[in-house]
Amino acid sequence: DIELINVTKVYQLGKREVKALRSISSTIRSGNFMSIMGPSGSGKTTLLNIIGALDSPTSGYVRVGGKDISDLSDRSRSKLRLSSFGFIFQGFYLLQNLTAMENVMVPMREAGISRWDAMKRGKELLYDVGLRNRFGHLPSQLSGGEQQRVSIARSMANDPSVILADEPTGELDSESSQNIINIMRGLNRNGGKTIIVVTHDNEIAKRASIRLRLKDGRISN
């Protein structure tokens, strides 16, 4: 379970303050499929990064499995993310000098998995997202949607219990999108994984059991 209690995030820009999140409280139970929608700039990415322990709130608390994660050291938070959280970033953030296959293998090698096993699993994941002829391509040699799919494959590499996806189908056509949606539903229904998706795509949002809407940094539904 992931609990957010009065989570606020304020950015300081010179004299101005940007209130990206204003006292957000919510509980995401293990195995939930949650969608987060809302206008551009309403705080969705900021919220997802805080849920996923990539960022900390300006005030308020985040508890993962009952434990307050702001009490954890940077090193423990890093370990938590590597073992339990799989991220799909809005900007992909693939390593530009590594191939599609090498990018997918990175989290596995970091978790101590052998090169052989990492490569075997990487193959399956890239097959699943429709990239079987693109293993050796660098990100600069891939289309926008292909880069997004490498990013999706990478997020599932360590079979994490929580998947945090920021607009995972933004660059995909409807057929590729349906494939990704089906993969996520499978991970949720069969794998019991918690899925938290920020999306503008109603095709994904309608599959969610919990639908959150943000507006100006607050929950609006």
Add this chain to the structure above:
Amino acid sequence: DIELINVTKVYQLGKREVKALRSISSTIRSGNFMSIMGPSGSGKTTLLNIIGALDSPTSGYVRVGGKDISDLSDRSRSKLRLSSFGFIFQGFYLLQNLTAMENVMVPMREAGISRWDAMKRGKELLYDVGLRNRFGHLPSQLSGGEQQRVSIARSMANDPSVILADEPTGELDSESSQNIINIMRGLNRNGGKTIIVVTHDNEIAKRASIRLRLKDGRISN
């Protein structure tokens, strides 16, 4: 008018060949509103870059206003793009060390417009895409959809006669998307501009008078 005659694009990756475009022929008349759809990896971005003189075909011809652009020097192609083409890139490609306002001003300053006039027009453009409180933010201080909107504003800076947009609403919610679609329709119907949009969004594609579909590097409709 932009004419493509038997345009082919082949990438060499070691021993393998990737045929991104296979003998594409099409004419885009001045004032057309054309959409290009198709699966991820089907060649849409490659096609748009060749239409916009950012890339050259492996074989085949591109004529702009009757002139074969492969005959032009790099410098003349650069001048053509700056004066006549406005680009919205799939990856945005904003300059990370310049603010939203400065990014929008870049093409105007390159075209010799004064700082004063560039700033005045930059303000209007950023207002139009809903970013009036974000002028001074760096790209890293903007949401995904805000960065996309800066990229859209920048493409219109020099009031180009041709706008080439690669997935311009990929990161936007439906309301922000509708605003962008209305801006493009206005530029086309009132401003007489040629609009070529690569999109997965049917909301945009249905406004186009010409709808192209790509599949495996060929026109499939």
